[in-house]
Amino acid sequence: MRAHSLVAAAFSLAALSVSTVAQSATFGITPQVGLAGAGATVQWGFNEYLGLSAGYTGIDERISDVKTDEATYDADISISNPQLFVNWAPFGGHFRVSFGVIAQDSSIDLVGRDFKQTPTNPNAGVVNNARINASFAQSIAPAITVGWETPMDQVGFGYHLSIGAMYAGDPEVNANITCNVVASCLGLQRDEERDIEDELSKYKVLPILQAGVLYRL
Template sequence: MKLIQLTAITAAVLASTAALAADPVIVIDGNDAVVYEAEPVAVAYQADAGYAYNADAGVLRNTTGAVVGGTKTFFQTVTHPAAISAEAGTLGYGANIAWGLNDKTEIQAGWAGGDAAELFGGDFDANDVNYDVDTDFSNPYLGVQLRPMANWFTVGAGIIVPDNEITATANSRDAGPNGYYPVDGKKYFVSTPGAGADFDPTRGDLTNVGSVSADLEHRNKLAPYATIGFRPNITNNFGLFGELGAAYMGKTTATVNATGANGAAAEAQIKKELEDEKFLEWLPIVKVGATYRF
């Protein structure tokens, strides 16, 4: 009888444990009823492994859960980015923070600014007039960096919020008394030209046009950009990068100031020529930098 009782008890406990039930088990032995509580058994589950570090891709962890997860997870991810970078280029000097979504995708937020003209030569030509450029840039941006083949090659796209000050100062052709600005097929001489100067009043040439400068402002308040580049890793934490691309800044508004007795006659035509230049609607992006990955 004892053997039957023990066998029944054991079977009841095992059955209740397998079903994860909290109901009591009742075993009847003759006239006696004995109640036994089933004890819950802890079951261990093994979590799936996260993304392993890929030396080529350079993404250390999967943070996709931050996008679809709760507020706490999102906050933890924002305050623990995948990488930080320092950069220098045609947008200026700056830095960005990146969050890895997977081994091929990062979200970047950054800023670049300052006197970018020092980095790219600081001059351009518009309708045969050469201009020196001074800049004071401020270019915050938000974008996505893709590694389509999960290697060093990258493709980027995003939006810049430009707040850039650009001053262009015209350089006259020739030196001395025969210096002039070629504008719309005419010559605007800095002073009264000397003997042998190519001065023709019949076509509208003028004298006594002094310094010429223009303040340029792009009309786009949001500028889309696209880049291609490379991001090799030097160690598990450190890497370098380079990018080429362009941002569409929109039409240019030019405010021209020309000094001298006949300076005002040149201002309207120079303004038109600058605002008609298509290449001034685009800001080339050339940048290099270094990255530290966490």
Template sequence: MKLIKLTAISAAVLASTAALAADPVIVVDDNAAVAYEAEPVAVAYQAEPASYAYNADAGVVSNTTGAVLGGTKTLFQTAINPASVSAEVGTLGYGANIGWSMNEKTELQAGWAGGDVADLFGGDFDADDVNYDVDADFSNPYLGVQLRPTGNWFTVGAGIIVPDNDFDVTANSEGPNFRIDNVDYNASETGTLQGTMEHRNKLAPYATVGFRPNITNNFGLFGEIGAAYMGKTDATVTSSNADADVTATTVNGTTTVKGSDVAKAAEQELEDKDWLEWLPIVKVGATYRF
């Protein structure tokens, strides 16, 4: 009977101390002390699930809290992996841009176009009755978005240009006179009329439509047309005979002005030239896609 009680007590003690696998259990009866070594208990630990899963090939983060740019790509992946580089030439100048794909229909672009592009539009222009030879020094960094609304070669673009465009102009007389605002000024008495123009806008919004067909898997061509709102222009014109008397002829007869007055009249006429307010955008180029 004592043996049965001892066995029952031992089983209860072993069951209550199973978690203490490394500690021995001692059972004492009237005659002897016996030590029983408890078997270690296997404990299973389940690892916490990862907070996100990252696909290195697609650049996609599965948890939305870790994703940016519409949940398509991380900012880091997008910045260091541009989708394309392009070379271009057009009315904004000669340049290049880098493109980053946001998704299959949207591409962010950053680029620059500039240089002396006066020869691209003939090297001269008319302001009313006065023809001007032009030398242009363009600098047009820009940031924009190219959309493929139908998912094919047709594109729509929009963005911002930071223009720094200078025009050097020299007036060409028509016969013996400069005709400015319906007044004929004697050209030989006026001397040479030279000046500069620049746009007032420091930021110029633009919009374009175009096409971007792919020739191969990596190479493609593009063309775009549109316009940028450059704002009014500031002009400065000087006469080489600023203090000389100049004969001015109107429908009411003749009068005498100074060469500097003729320069001021030409300056005002240049600033009123509307086509410089909206600068047309026409460009073509080639693209390499990574």
């Protein structure tokens, strides 16, 4: 429910800008691809220096053989990123800086297999099932990008490129590991949660890279 509310909030904010469209110099559409998947952005260019854009990118991907010290996992990665940016071209040309927010709803679901028998994990052979869910707590993520695109007051076909970063925040990790003997899983579950949380904590700041073809009228 939280994800749907965030999506609605992001696009409601974008909808408030529609009242200014009549005053804008241009309106554009940009299909785009990037590190966070594929999507599209709509733009309002008010003059050669200032614009507003609202869009969405997302991806669903499955990755096999994700390894920790204790096991091997299959991962389902889901990224859903509604976004709203104010675009500023300080020189009125191709270069611009954008400030905005991304209503991120990103999660990783892991299913474990091939648990290793190690000194710290002597009960690997009794694991029945291992599922771990990880997500980032910073649902409304501030973001900044720099980029190059066709000037905001020019109509027709053009290009778009953005490079930047967003603050995703600390990860939340929940493990559910069941064993033949319940007590055997307590240490393993705690260790796996800690290992995956430590790994994801390296990505509190996530890179942004998006490129697309632009059409303005």
